[in-house]
Amino acid sequence: MNLPIHAHEYTDAHWDKHLNCTREFLRQPSISAQNVGVRTTADLLRGWLEAHGARVEFHGRETHPILFAEWNVGAPKTLLVYGMYDVQPVDGQPWTTPPFAAEIWNHPEGGESLIARGACNSKGPLMAFLHAVEALRATSGLPVNIKWTIEGEEEIGSFALPEFYRAHQERLAADAAFEPFWSQYTLEGQPHITLGTKGVMGLEFICRSGEWGGPNEVTHSSLGPWIASPAWRLLQALGTMVNEHQELTVDGIPPLGEIGPDDEQLLRKLAESFDNQQTLARLGTARFKRDLPPFELLRHIEFAPMLNINGLKSGYLGEGAHTIIPTEARALCDLRMATGMKVEETYQAVKDHLARHGYGDIEVLMDSGYPAAKTPLAAPVVQALIAAYRAHGFEPAIRPMEASATPYFLFTDVLGLDFSWGGLGTAGGSHGPDEWCSVAGLKALEKSAATFLVAFAEYGG
Amino acid sequence: MNLPIHAHEYTDAHWDKHLNCTREFLRQPSISAQNVGVRTTADLLRGWLEAHGARVEFHGRETHPILFAEWNVGAPKTLLVYGMYDVQPVDGQPWTTPPFAAEIWNHPEGGESLIARGACNSKGPLMAFLHAVEALRATSGLPVNIKWTIEGEEEIGSFALPEFYRAHQERLAADAAFEPFWSQYTLEGQPHITLGTKGVMGLEFICRSGEWGGPNEVTHSSLGPWIASPAWRLLQALGTMVNEHQELTVDGIPPLGEIGPDDEQLLRKLAESFDNQQTLARLGTARFKRDLPPFELLRHIEFAPMLNINGLKSGYLGEGAHTIIPTEARALCDLRMATGMKVEETYQAVKDHLARHGYGDIEVLMDSGYPAAKTPLAAPVVQALIAAYRAHGFEPAIRPMEASATPYFLFTDVLGLDFSWGGLGTAGGSHGPDEWCSVAGLKALEKSAATFLVAFAEYGG
Missing domain, CATH: 3.30.70.360 (Alpha-Beta Plaits)
Incomplete structure (x- = not known):
C-alpha cells in the first residue's frame, strides 16, 4: 500500500497546534476512581469531536458518560473505534513534575516526552487518533466510516460500557473494531501486534x-x-x-x-529474541519472580x-x-x-x-x-495493521496475548467483531509516577493511525 | 487499719471541684504519637502540682517532659509513684461524644461516667491520686514522703524514662514503688491485685x-x-x-x-471463679481465640x-x-x-x-x-494495698500478671524496688472509642489512694 502522504504532510504542518491541543487535554484531570474532572473532560472532548465534524451523543452515567462519536462518509467499510478519557489516581506517587502540568522534558526512556497522567494510558493515543481523523478529512477524506465509543470509567471497571454495547448492537454494527495505542518500546524498534487481552476482575x-x-x-x-x-x-x-x-x-x-497451537508457535518465535536483562531494565525490577526460560516467561505473562x-x-x-x-x-x-x-x-x-x-x-x-478476548491473525483488521506498519518500514512482532486487560470481549463476545489495536510510537509509566509519551512517538502514532485507516479501507475483508 | 476519715470527708466536701478539675485536665489533649498538646499538658500539670506544695522539675525531652514532683515531709518511709499524662490517638474511632469534651453520661458498663480519651488510661487515676494527696495534706498530713515521676510518652514507648531512672537512682531512692490505677470491674466487685506486668516491644x-x-x-x-x-x-x-x-x-x-509454683497456684484459684460468658461480654468479642479451660485461658493472657x-x-x-x-x-x-x-x-x-x-x-x-516485671506477694507495698482494700471492705483477688505492659522493670531491674499498683474504681475503653471512667469510681479511687498511703506508712517493711 501507499502512505497517505497528504495527510502526513498536514500533520507535519499542524504539529505545534496538535501537540498543544494534546497537552491541554492532559492538563484536565479525569480521575474516574475519585470522580475528579471526569464530566468536564467529557464535555471538552465532545467540543473537539464536534468541531471535527463528528455527530456526538452521551450515554451511560451522567458523571462518567460514554461518548458515541460518528463520521458516516458513505464508505463501504465501517470501523468501530474504542477509546477512554479517564485516568488512574496519582496519590502518594513521587512525580518529578506535577501529573497534570503536561510538562515536556527529556525522559530517560522516551527522550523528549510529555509527562502527564494519561499521556500513555490513554488520553495521548485518543488525541493522536482524533488528529489523524482531522488530517484525513482535511486532505484525501476519511476512507472508512467511523463509529467511536469513548468511555470515562475504564480504570474503575467499565461499568456502563457492556450494557451500552448490548443495548446498541445494531447502531454499533461495523466490519471490525480497533483501538489506537502505542506499539513500540523504542521509536526505531519493532512494533508489536497482539491478538488478545486478558480479562480482569x-x-x-x-x-x-x-x-x-x-x-x-x-x-x-x-x-x-x-x-x-x-x-x-x-x-x-x-x-x-x-x-x-x-x-x-x-x-x-x-x-x-487456554493456548492454541498457533499461539504456542508465536510464543516460541518471540522467545527466540527475548532479552531477559533488557526486559528487566524496562520493567524496573531486579529479577523476574521465577527463574524461567523465555518461552515459559512469555507463557506466564500472557496466559x-x-x-x-x-x-x-x-x-x-x-x-x-x-x-x-x-x-x-x-x-x-x-x-x-x-x-x-x-x-x-x-x-x-x-x-x-x-x-x-x-x-x-x-x-x-x-x-x-x-473475560479475556482473542482475535485471529487472519482477520482483515489485523492484516490492515500489519500492512500499515510495513508501509512505515516496520515488520511487526506478533504476540498472542496482552498481559493488561481491556474490555475487548465487548467486540468479540457482544458484537461478534474481530479487532486489533496499535499504532507507532512509544510511551510508558502507566498507572505510576512520571507517566510519559515520546513527543516524536505521538506524531508517529498520529501518522500511523491515518495509514491504518487507509489500509483498512483497502484491505480485502 | 483505720480509714483516714478526715481525708475522705475532705474529698466528699470538695468533690465538685475535684471532678471539674479532672474534666478540665481530660479536655486538654496530650496525644504523644502525634505530639498534640503534650507539652501544654505537662505545663498545666506542673501548675497544679506546685499549687499543692510539690517541688517540680522537668526532665527528658522538651516536647514530652518527664515531671519529677516531690513532697518530702520527713516521714520514715518514702514511696516512688509512677504516672503518665499522655494518651493514645483517637483517629477513625466512632466516639459518641468528642474524645476531648469529657462529657458525663450514663455508660452501659460504668453508669454515670466521664467519657474522654485518658479517662481510664491514665489521666483519670493521675488526678485522683493528686486529689488524695491534697486531701491528706489538708487534714492529717502526708504520712509518707512522695517522689512522683510522671511521663508524657508512655503510649509511644517511654523513650526517656529508663535513662532518667538510671541517671537518678539516688534521687529516686525509696522504700517501694506504686502506680494508682483502677482495680475493679464493677464498683461492688472484688478489686484485683496483680504481681507483675508483661513487657512490650x-x-x-x-x-x-x-x-x-x-x-x-x-x-x-x-x-x-x-x-x-x-x-x-x-x-x-x-x-x-x-x-x-x-x-x-x-x-x-x-x-x-516462666511461671513459678506460687503463680500457678494463684492462677488455679482464679480459674475456679472464672466466668467465660461474662468475660467475653466485657471484652466485646463473640469467642475466645482458642477454646481452652479457664486455667489455660488465664495462663495465656498472663504468660x-x-x-x-x-x-x-x-x-x-x-x-x-x-x-x-x-x-x-x-x-x-x-x-x-x-x-x-x-x-x-x-x-x-x-x-x-x-x-x-x-x-x-x-x-x-x-x-x-x-521486659516484663514481677513483684513478690509478701512485699510490704503489696500487703499495704491488700490492707487498704480490706479497710474499704473488699477482699482482693490476687493475679500473678497483668496482660498489658507498663515499664515496671524500671522499679525492679533499675531501682531494685518492689512495687504494686491499684485503687478502687472502675473504668474501661482504653485505646478505643468512648473511653470512660465511672464518676463514683473516680471518687473511690481518690479515697482508696489516701487509705493506701496511710497503710503503706503503717505497714511493717
Whole structure:
C-alpha cells in the first residue's frame, strides 16, 4: 500500500497546534476512581469531536458518560473505534513534575516526552487518533466510516460500557473494531501486534470481627492472647490462595489459560529474541519472580491468571505507635483472568476456596469483571495493521496475548467483531509516577493511525 | 487499719471541684504519637502540682517532659509513684461524644461516667491520686514522703524514662514503688491485685522492592506474573511467624513465659471463679481465640507472648480501584513479652526467623521495648494495698500478671524496688472509642489512694 502522504504532510504542518491541543487535554484531570474532572473532560472532548465534524451523543452515567462519536462518509467499510478519557489516581506517587502540568522534558526512556497522567494510558493515543481523523478529512477524506465509543470509567471497571454495547448492537454494527495505542518500546524498534487481552476482575477481601471472633470495637492489643485479630485472619486467608511464587492455587482457577497451537508457535518465535536483562531494565525490577526460560516467561505473562494486591489496609495507618487490635482488615485486589476463564465461575471459585479453608466469613466484593478476548491473525483488521506498519518500514512482532486487560470481549463476545489495536510510537509509566509519551512517538502514532485507516479501507475483508 | 476519715470527708466536701478539675485536665489533649498538646499538658500539670506544695522539675525531652514532683515531709518511709499524662490517638474511632469534651453520661458498663480519651488510661487515676494527696495534706498530713515521676510518652514507648531512672537512682531512692490505677470491674466487685506486668516491644516490618525482586516504582498490576509483590511477600513472611491460633511460632520465643509454683497456684484459684460468658461480654468479642479451660485461658493472657498487628498498610488506600503493584508494604506491630523474655534476644529471634525463612530483606524496626516485671506477694507495698482494700471492705483477688505492659522493670531491674499498683474504681475503653471512667469510681479511687498511703506508712517493711 501507499502512505497517505497528504495527510502526513498536514500533520507535519499542524504539529505545534496538535501537540498543544494534546497537552491541554492532559492538563484536565479525569480521575474516574475519585470522580475528579471526569464530566468536564467529557464535555471538552465532545467540543473537539464536534468541531471535527463528528455527530456526538452521551450515554451511560451522567458523571462518567460514554461518548458515541460518528463520521458516516458513505464508505463501504465501517470501523468501530474504542477509546477512554479517564485516568488512574496519582496519590502518594513521587512525580518529578506535577501529573497534570503536561510538562515536556527529556525522559530517560522516551527522550523528549510529555509527562502527564494519561499521556500513555490513554488520553495521548485518543488525541493522536482524533488528529489523524482531522488530517484525513482535511486532505484525501476519511476512507472508512467511523463509529467511536469513548468511555470515562475504564480504570474503575467499565461499568456502563457492556450494557451500552448490548443495548446498541445494531447502531454499533461495523466490519471490525480497533483501538489506537502505542506499539513500540523504542521509536526505531519493532512494533508489536497482539491478538488478545486478558480479562480482569476487581475484588475486595474484607475480614470483620464476627461470630468467628475478633473485637467488636478497636481493642487494646494486650488482649491479643484471647481475642483473635481480623488482620492476622485476612493475612492467613489470603496466604492460602497463593504458592511461594505468589501464584494462585485455587481450585477452579487454572495455572495457565487456554493456548492454541498457533499461539504456542508465536510464543516460541518471540522467545527466540527475548532479552531477559533488557526486559528487566524496562520493567524496573531486579529479577523476574521465577527463574524461567523465555518461552515459559512469555507463557506466564500472557496466559497466567494472577491475584494482585493493590492495597492492604487495617488498623492504625498514621505515624507513631497505636497498640490496638483492629476490627477489620481489607485487601483491594485485581484478579487477572486468562483465556478460557469465566467471570462468575472465577468469582465463585475464590469464594468456595475461602469457605473450604474455614474463611467463609471473609467478604469478597466484586466491583467489576470481564473475560479475556482473542482475535485471529487472519482477520482483515489485523492484516490492515500489519500492512500499515510495513508501509512505515516496520515488520511487526506478533504476540498472542496482552498481559493488561481491556474490555475487548465487548467486540468479540457482544458484537461478534474481530479487532486489533496499535499504532507507532512509544510511551510508558502507566498507572505510576512520571507517566510519559515520546513527543516524536505521538506524531508517529498520529501518522500511523491515518495509514491504518487507509489500509483498512483497502484491505480485502 | 483505720480509714483516714478526715481525708475522705475532705474529698466528699470538695468533690465538685475535684471532678471539674479532672474534666478540665481530660479536655486538654496530650496525644504523644502525634505530639498534640503534650507539652501544654505537662505545663498545666506542673501548675497544679506546685499549687499543692510539690517541688517540680522537668526532665527528658522538651516536647514530652518527664515531671519529677516531690513532697518530702520527713516521714520514715518514702514511696516512688509512677504516672503518665499522655494518651493514645483517637483517629477513625466512632466516639459518641468528642474524645476531648469529657462529657458525663450514663455508660452501659460504668453508669454515670466521664467519657474522654485518658479517662481510664491514665489521666483519670493521675488526678485522683493528686486529689488524695491534697486531701491528706489538708487534714492529717502526708504520712509518707512522695517522689512522683510522671511521663508524657508512655503510649509511644517511654523513650526517656529508663535513662532518667538510671541517671537518678539516688534521687529516686525509696522504700517501694506504686502506680494508682483502677482495680475493679464493677464498683461492688472484688478489686484485683496483680504481681507483675508483661513487657512490650514496638516493631515495624517493612518489605520494600530490592534485590529479591518487586517493582522499583509503583507498577501496573498486569505485570504481576513477572514482578513479585512486596505486599504478598510481607503477608507470606508474617504468615510464617504464627500458627493457626495467631500464636507466635518463632524459635527463641517461648510459647509461654516462666511461671513459678506460687503463680500457678494463684492462677488455679482464679480459674475456679472464672466466668467465660461474662468475660467475653466485657471484652466485646463473640469467642475466645482458642477454646481452652479457664486455667489455660488465664495462663495465656498472663504468660503468653503475642505479636499483634496494629496496622497494615500497602499500596492504594483510597476509594475505588487502582490496579497497581506497590513498592512496599508495612505492618506496624507490638510484641508482648512474657516473663523471662529479654528485649534484645527477642528482637534478634524475630530477625533470625525471617532470615531463616528467606525473608532477610524485610526490615524490622524496633522503636521501643522493655521486659516484663514481677513483684513478690509478701512485699510490704503489696500487703499495704491488700490492707487498704480490706479497710474499704473488699477482699482482693490476687493475679500473678497483668496482660498489658507498663515499664515496671524500671522499679525492679533499675531501682531494685518492689512495687504494686491499684485503687478502687472502675473504668474501661482504653485505646478505643468512648473511653470512660465511672464518676463514683473516680471518687473511690481518690479515697482508696489516701487509705493506701496511710497503710503503706503503717505497714511493717
